[in-house]
Amino acid sequence: MVYTLTVYDASGEKLLEKTFEASGDKEAKLKGEQWLVEANYQDKTHRCTSSQGKLILFHR
Structure with a gap:
């Protein structure tokens, strides 16, 4: 399956968008x-979604 990890800063700017398989x-x-x-983004707003639209990981 294909997943996308996205990280945002406080202003809403996208810092990272990584697509990967698992x-x-x-x-x-x-x-x-x-x-x-590894990227020291664990405290930033982030989400990981599947290609089916399922939310796997979220932090606000």
């Missing part, structure tokens, strides 16, 4: 969380 929602959530920590 075998399922659990793996996608783990990958997304790992990238957020």
Whole structure:
């Protein structure tokens, strides 16, 4: 499945948009969380969605 991780700053500007593949929602959530920590974006507004429109990860 294909997933998209998007990160925004406080003004709403998009800081990151990363599309990636994962075998399922659990793996996608783990990958997304790992990238957020590596880029030091874990405290920024972010979301991860599946290609089917399912919200996998969200932080405001």
